[in-house]
Amino acid sequence: MRILKYISFLLLFAWQINTSYAQFAPKDDVVKAMLFLQQNEFDSAKKYIDSAIENPELQNKQATWYYRGYIYKALFKQREKNNKFSPYREEAVRSYKKSLEFKQEEQFTKGALKSLEYLAATYYNDAAMAIKIDKDAETAMKMFEKYKQLIPLANPNEDIKKREVEFYLALATLYNSQDPQDSSFDQNVADRAINLYEHVLSLDTNNASAYYNLGILYYNKAASLINKMDYDEPLDVVNEKLDHCVSLFLKALPYMLKAYDLNFRRKDVLEGLVGIYYGLNDDEKYEKYKAELDALKNSEK
Structure with missing residues (x-):
């Protein structure tokens, strides 16, 4: 509000008591x-403010850049x-x-930081819309x-780690919607989601959603391989693929147990x-969790 009043004062002063811009520019x-x-x-x-930053008398003033x-x-x-x-x-x-590089005037500094925080928020919102x-x-x-890059300057108190977790969880959903029953299931796409969820865990070691989704992704990778398996291939090839599936189930297990x-x-x-x-042929554990x-x-009926 103080800045707007200052602008109005500048304009009033410039115009003085006249209203003819052509005569009293x-x-x-x-x-x-x-x-x-x-x-x-x-x-x-835009034309005049761009001209102002080329003017030696104006280009080194905080107000000009603000x-x-x-x-x-x-x-x-x-x-x-x-x-x-x-x-x-x-x-x-x-x-x-x-504007923050020059001699500071409180009204301009506060206004600049508030506007930078707003602009940082528009970047975050655009990131969310690009996903959704x-x-x-x-x-x-x-x-x-x-x-x-912008938010630490605009608002040092912003919880960037929280925003990162939210963002990477959302981004991972772009790669985590494949059906393992579908012949088009892409292992590389699944790996991209896995990398993102692992990054979330590097930021938040108790993020249950990331643990659960990592378990599902490794399980789906194994299920897709089984669905695509050609049992007419040589036995050693089939066994090699089955061993790989077991390794994927074993990778899925600790994530799902943590969830x-x-x-x-x-x-x-x-x-x-x-x-x-x-998938691991562990009948005892299978029966235990099946009963639960x-x-x-x-209980939900």
């Missing part, structure tokens, strides 16, 4: 730019809010950051990296354990 390009912005004449505002950020942020919101690669947003960020709507992992990663210990989605986890122990699963299902 203010000399300061920053003032001109903000005047045009108030009139929603964005192209003219207002340039203000104008470019307005252009972004007006014209490119749905453009994840908006040049206006990039220039707004650059200008606000540049566009199914575009590459763009999601680029937007999230921009958020991670069980964390009491995560009990019914789903029990179904996972039943499937894994069945049946009891749970009966």
Whole structure:
């Protein structure tokens, strides 16, 4: 609010008591730019603020770069809010950051940091939309990296690790929707999801969702191999593939047991354990968790 009042004062001072812009045009390009912005004449505002940063008398002032950020942020919101690669947003960020390099005035510093936090949030939101709507992992990663680079400056108190966990869990869902019964099941796609869930565990060692999904992914990789197996192949080839499936079930097991210990989605986890122990031909453990699963299902009736 103080900044807006200051802008109004500048404009009032520039105009003094006259209303004829043609006769009494203010000399300061920053003032001109903000005047045009108030009139929603964005192209003219941009023209004059870009001229101001080339002026030796204005280019080394915090206010000049702050207002340039203000104008470019307005252009972004007006014209490119749905453009994840908006040049206006990039220039707004650059200008606000540049404004922090000069002698600090509280009103401009606070305004710049608040605006940078807003712009960082738009990057995070764009990353989320790239996953949810566009199914575009590459763009999601680029937007999230921009958020991670900007938010420590804008708000040092932001819990970045929490945001990272949320983001990588969401990103992993792009690679974790394959049906192992489908002949198109891609082991490499599953491996991408595995890498993302393992990264989540490096950030949050008790993330039950990551443990459960890792268990499911290794189980699905084994189930897909079994479904695609050609038993007419030479016996040694078949046995080699079966051994690989067993190794995948064994990889799935500790993740699923950890999810069980964390009491995560009990019914789903029990179904996972039943499937894994069945694949390992461990009848005792299979019967144990099958009985618990049946009891749970009966209690839900």
